[in-house]
Amino acid sequence: MPLDQERIVAAAIALADEGGLDGVSLRKVAARLNAGPMRLYGYISTKQELFDLMVDEVYAEILPQEQPGDWREALGTLAHRTRHAALRHEWLADLLGGRPALGPNALAVGEVTLAALESVAGIDTAMRAVETVGAYFTGAIRREIANLRAERATGLSKHDWQRASGPHLTRMLATGRFPALAKAVHDGTDVDAEASFETGLDWVLDAVAAKLTRPSA
Known part of the structure; x- marks a missing residue:
């Protein structure tokens, strides 16, 4: 061939x-x-050119099939589709967050997202909104992928690791030096990666919404 x-x-x-x-x-x-x-x-x-082409190929998976209905859907879709792509291609997490990708698929994703925001905000505000949400989901995705890699490297699931770390953590909390952490451990709700991602994304989008609806000075 x-x-x-x-x-x-x-x-x-x-x-x-x-x-x-x-x-x-x-x-x-x-x-x-x-x-x-x-x-x-x-x-x-070069190898870097190859990496750039690989990233752009994955952006074809991130590109939504239809124009999002509004800015919140556009940013939420970008976050979720990027996360799903990274779970399929874990190496993507290592290449997110640097200089903007400039391949045709990456540019198409940026166009769809900015077009939805530009209808309700100036271009500078739209760009800052995309950057803010991007910073959130890039960090969240990298953390999730790092945990998956740690599970494979150690052979311990999240709950196995928590049980193994339990005695040490119990001794540290018993010193009384970490009361807020003790409350989090004993009373906090443990959620999975998907629920954590969804909650954090909603909070960030709520913050963007507050900025977009704030009256101009």
């Missing part, structure tokens, strides 16, 4: 899905495609 950029990116994504970004190199991609490494340089100049 002839070599092309689409096949190269698909092979790189498959490798990253299997072994993370450390498992991706032009040599390994070439081997996956039964091609000589030098052949790839006709399509990809």
Whole structure:
């Protein structure tokens, strides 16, 4: 089968899905495609360019099928679809939050999101809203992926780890130095990652809504 950029990116994504970004190199991609490494340089100049193309391919999964009905739906959809994409492709979490992605799919996602916000806010306010929500879901996604990786590395689920850490935590809380943490441990509600993500996102969107509806000075 002839070599092309689409096949190269698909092979790189498959490798990253299997072994993370450390498992991706032009040599390994070439081997996956039964091609000589030098052949790839006709399509990809650097590993960073390959990563950029991989990210943009995943943005095609994030792009909503229809224009969101309003700004809140647009930002919520962006957050949820990014999280779902990262759970399918955990390596994405390592590449979120840096310089903006500029591939065609990433730009299409940005266009859909800003268009929904621009109808109710000036462009500067719209950009700050996107940045704020993006900062939230990027951090939340990275934490969730880090926990998943820790579970695999240690063989301990969240609850197994909590049980194993229980004696140490009990001794520390018994000193009386951490009363707020003690209350959180004994009286707080434990929720799963999805519920935590949803709650935090609602709070951030509520804050954006308050800003958008605040009268101008």
